[in-house]
Amino acid sequence: xxxxxxxxxxxxxxxxxxxxxxxxxxxxxxxxxxxxxxxxxxxxxxxxxxxxxxxxxxxxxxxxxxxxxxxxxxxxxxxxxxxxxxxxxxxxxxxxxxxxxxxxxxxxxxxxxxxxxxxxxxxxxx
Numbered sequence: 001x002x003x004x005x006x007x008x009x010x011x012x013x014x015x016x017x018x019x020x021x022x023x024x025x026x027x028x029x030x031x032x033x034x035x036x037x038x039x040x041x042x043x044x045x046x047x048x049x050x051x052x053x054x055x056x057x058x059x060x061x062x063x064x065x066x067x068x069x070x071x072x073x074x075x076x077x078x079x080x081x082x083x084x085x086x087x088x089x090x091x092x093x094x095x096x097x098x099x100x101x102x103x104x105x106x107x108x109x110x111x112x113x114x115x116x117x118x119x120x121x122x123x124x125x126x
Contacts, residue, residue: 016084020058022096025089033061033098034084034106040077050077054085062097063087073103080105 016034017025025031035054042050048067053060063085070077077083086102 016056018058019054019056019061022061022089022098027089027091029089030086030101031089031098032084032086033063034082035061036082037080052077052083052085054083062095063100064090064097065100065103069100069103073100076103076105081107082110 016032019033019035022031022033033054033056035056037052038055038060039053040050041052042048048070050065050070052063052065054063055061063083064087065073065077080103082105084104084106085098085100086104087098087100090097090099
């Protein structure tokens with residue numbers, strides 16, 4: 001009998017597309033992604049647009065946050081360590097972006113990871 005491989009049991013945001021599958025939805029499809037925030041960029045030439053790079057266990061995802069949406073989700077965009085982003089797929093040549101429509105800070109899931117993987121206290125010795 002072959003060993004069965006199971007997906008990790010760590011807390012996962014529901015209904016999020018893993019980053020290595022971003023090539024599957026058609027242009028303009030509405031999807032959700034989640035990941036650790038690697039980079040936030042706000043170039044002076046981008047007229048207030050913020051670019052966020054998220055990473056999950058399979059790869060990275062480029063997120064575009066327009067100025068108007070940034071004002072609405074400012075706290076999550078600026079301080080979130082782990083984000084869930086719902087938006088639309090946009091492709092330009094070989095680069096895929098998610099144009100954000102909703103940004104949610106799900107950083108508390110990181111704390112759950114820590115508590116799940118802390119060693120249990122040793123039993124008292126007689």
